[in-house]
Amino acid sequence: MARLDQSGTVPGFADALAAGTLVLDGGMSNQLEAAGHDLGDALWSARLLAERPESVTEAHLAYFTAGADVAITATYQATFEGFARRGLPRGETARLLALGVELARDAAGRARARGVTRPLWVAASVGPYGAMLADGSEYRGRYGLGVDALEAFHRPRLEVLAAAGPDVLALETVPDADEGEALLRAVRGLGVPAWLSYSVAGDRTRAGQPLAEAFAPAADVDEIVAVGVNCCAPEDVPAAVATAARVTGKPVVVYPNSGEAWDAEARAWDGASTFAASRVRGWRDAGARLVGGCCRVGPDAIASIARDLGTYDPRPN
Secondary structure (H helix, E strand, C coil): CCCCCCCCCCCCHHHHHHHCCEEECCCHHHHHHHCCCCCCCCCHHHHHHHHCHHHHHHHHHHHHHHCCCEEECCCCCCCHHHHHCCCCCHHHHHHHHHHHHHHHHHHHHHHHHCCCCCCCEEEEEECCHHHHHCCCHHHCCCCCCCHHHHHHHHHHHHHHHHHCCCCEEEEEEECCHHHHHHHHHHHCCCCCCEEEEECEECCEECCCCEHHHHHHHHHHCCCEEEEEEECCCHHHHHHHHHHHHHHHCCCEEEECCCCCEEECCCCEEECCCCCCHHHHHHHHHHCEEEECCCCCCCHHHHHHHHHHHCCCCCCCC
16 A cells, blocks of 8 residues: 655555556446435445445446456545444444445456456545535535534544555545635655545536636645545536646546536436546546546546556456
8 A cells, every 4th residue: 555654655556656657446326226226315336335335345446357457445434423323433433434345346356357467546535524414515615614614523433544554545526615724734644655535517617716826725735645526427527627637736537527418306317428438548647647537437448548548458258
């Protein structure tokens, strides 16, 4: 696993970013739903950490064998507060958070047993405060909490995930620059590299802040090895890549949705996909070093990305 050394450098994962582009996986939820699992509750895919952990391993394995270099754990919506509402004590929640990392590691081992030879990495997902609320506020931000309170919310979960030994922490789908600042504070001193990824609309965070302002604080945080965007429309990616690279000088991470729109009232996706693997070469050329997909982007699309970027390791039999 990659750890910060005494000089503040990050061997391993950061070296891989410097060497070329890594392919991320796609949406965990759509892969689980495709396997027949009902995710229609407040814990979303995190519920399966407790109830069907083997299904999470299988989802990770599908992406590794499709060509993903990095698996993002099913801990996005796993929080002490969320599991407490189901009656789970803190110790059990901590076990499930660590299990999320273990399941991704297990999938990497199974992929190697099937003939995958390239390096495989595990990113521990840390979703925003709004994901715990499960009311859609993760796409709005502005929770009414200050930076200090948000840091206090995130730090205990980050400590547990860091101790579980991921290669990198994925601070993802962050809708608000204030929460971004809180996460940058909370990740300091954990000894594990991280990426910071905002959810955006156009050239602003979901809360309305200019992306240049949101990205800027990450430039001086040694733990942050990449910045970028996820869970956004593919059309929003090019400008975000350019801004992130210019403002921070760090590698850029991008993993947009399929381009379909979520109809919250009907609880269904609407419209046509605008995600095209052929776009990723432009993103890479602009500075993206971690490229994949989020909601509604499955293994076939990830395989296409890997082929398009020349990283494809043929799907094992």
